Structure formats: C-alpha cells, structure tokens
Amino acid sequence: MSLLHALLGLLSYRPATGYELKAAFEQSIYFFWNATLPQIYRTLNQMRERGWVAVTVEHQEGRPSRKVYRVTEAGREELRRWLAAPPEIPQPRDPLLVRVFFGRQADPAVLAAHLKMWRAHYAGLLRRYEEEIAPLIHHYAVLTGAREDARYWSLTLEFGRRFARMAVDWCDAALAAVMQEDKAHG
Amino acid sequence: MSLLHALLGLLSYRPATGYELKAAFEQSIYFFWNATLPQIYRTLNQMRERGWVAVTVEHQEGRPSRKVYRVTEAGREELRRWLAAPPEIPQPRDPLLVRVFFGRQADPAVLAAHLKMWRAHYAGLLRRYEEEIAPLIHHYAVLTGAREDARYWSLTLEFGRRFARMAVDWCDAALAAVMQEDKAHG
DNA sequence: ATATAATATGTACATAGTTATATATTTAAC
C-alpha cells in the first residue's frame, strides 16, 4: 500500500503529527499520491499496530495533546523492503477522457468548455511547478542539507512538468478538433 | 460515477451482457477507466434499480441464461446529463513516483531496474496503440459506419499515445540521472 | 478422453478512499 509507505517515507525525514503529515503531503507527494486526514489517521494507527511507528503524546497545559509519530527501526526496514519491491503499474482513471470518448453524443460547445477548464487546470499546475515547487525543493535542499534527496524530488517534479505540458498540448489539439466539429455540424 | 456512465455509454451503442461489456472495456475505455467483472455486475444492478437499463433474460436449453442489458430512455437522458456536467480532475496515484521520491534511501541499481520495467510497460503500450488500437478504431468506423464517433475515440487514443511517449522519454532522463548516481556513489 | 481456455454470472470478503461531523484551541481580522 503506497499511502502507508509514503507516510513511512515522510516520517523517515523527521517525526511528525498526522496534521503535519497532511501538510507535508500537500507540498510534495500530493502531485502523484494523496490522502485525506481521516485516511492518514487510520493508516497511522495501522502502522502503530504493526510496530512501524511509535507514538509520543506531548501533553500541553490546557491544550489538546499532540500525537507525534516517529518511525521505528522495523519501520525503516519495511520502507527499504517496499522501495526495492517492483512498482505496480497504475490504472489511469480520467472522467474527462470518458466524456471525450462518448463526445459524439454531447454538444460540441459543452465539450469544448470541458476541455478549456481541464486545460486551465494543467496550465495552472505547470505554473505552480515552476513558481512554487521548484523553488521549494531548492529551499529544502539548501536549508536542511538534503541535496542528495533533492535530486530524486526533482525527478518527480520533472515528471509532473512533462505530464502537465503534454496535457495542455493534447488539449489544444483536441479543442481544435472539437471546434471544427462544432462549426461543421453545430 | 464514471463507471456507471461508461457502461451507459457502451450500452448506448448496442445492448450487451455484463461479460460482453467487460470485453468492450478491454478494447477501449480500459486505457483511461476500467472495472472488474464483479464491479460491472454490481453497477448494472444499480442501474436497473434506477431504471436506466432494462434486462432481457434469454433462456437457452441446458445453458445458463444470458442477461442482456439495454439502455432505457431515462438512461439516455442520464448519459446526456452526465456528459454535460463539468469533468472532475483526477488525483494521480503512481507508486513508482513515490519510490523515486524516496529514491535516496534505495539502492540506485534497484531503482534503475524499476524504471526499466516501467519504461518497458509504456513502450509496449505505445506499440499496442499503433498496432492494435488505431486499426481497431478504423475497423469499427468502417464496419459499423460510426465515423463520427471514431473521431472522438481517436482523440482519446491520441492522449494515450502522448502520455506513453512522455512516460518513455521521462524514464530515459530519470534512468540517466539514477545511473550517474549509481556510478558516483554505488 | 482429458485438460485448458473462454464464455457467463455471480457472492463474499477485504481494501481503499471520500464526505460529513464533532470537538477544542489559537491567531488574525474587523
């Protein structure tokens, strides 16, 4: 299960609470894996049951206690084992492509609007990669001295960039085709 | 729910059994959505409960009966409604990218092996698109006269082609980076 | 003749993921 191992991986950098892990996700793993808070808390419980993380409850006067999770040696072993296991090929699932597939039965103008919205999302993602994520990786690499790690983070960022660029380009081509259809038959 | 509407879409071409729908999936929708047989049967039951499909049981002597599903007028309306609804942006989930992200903690040689396996998958998919899926679309378009539909099918095929090509290219770049790492520190 | 694969329809169980809700504190804005 990738979520469990993604959490194990993040905790291998430093101990954290469930909430902090969710925040860490949103700046990194989010782009190729994500989880909601309830899912993270449930998975952390599973990890504790298996002895892969240990919990320290930090009591604070008059405030709810923080549950800080840290990876155990068994957890580090499990992470290494998982990293060496052959990767599963993901099953892509995209509702837009289903809509395009059956596009003949839809209004071309509506389909074009869908494509424009979808294109805007990936164009925005591309901008975010350049302006937010790339500097963030550099910042972390310099600040924490994780230069070796940063090389691998950059590889996944590069995947995101290429995917978003591909999505925008395909969308332009699809939009041209759909709008031609609209003119001819609408 | 995209699965339900993908089934509705496939049934809009012609009536079919659950088994036939699974086979149809594997030649088309499979590349951007898929479902197992149990899931298809369960969803067909839901669709029947909502009045979107009607079932004809074809009894055959000494053989188990075929349950042929056909879309109702209410079902066609639901499909049109769904096609016009704004598309959800999918959350990408790829275990390989999680492994690359934490790649610093793995053996570079093992990571390279993962990337090679992943690359081979997308290279094979690209070949399959050219040699199997593209001719299949042409075949269907000519045979059934669904030339208008075929344009939309081709748009989704083009997405698959571009994605696979991007995946192969990124993999080559990532492999070069990882193997350099292996030489330097392995 | 025998075995295997393909056709055909499911149930039961397990896993994964999302949405809604509850609670309480701290910080910033008005």
Add this chain to the structure above:
DNA sequence: GTTAAATATATAACTATGTACATATTATAT
C-alpha cells in the same frame, strides 16, 4: 469584543474498488 480562519485530532458513515471463490457450459488443443 466578536467573528472567522487556521491549527489539531479524530470518528462514523458511505462509496468505490479489488481479490478470492463458486458454478456451469462450450470450444479448442493435446
């Protein structure tokens, strides 16, 4: 001073998906 947003930790209920198993027929290969 009050309100709203962000921080922080969850539980419950629901939806979606996947794996294993059960059953029976037909066609094909050996």
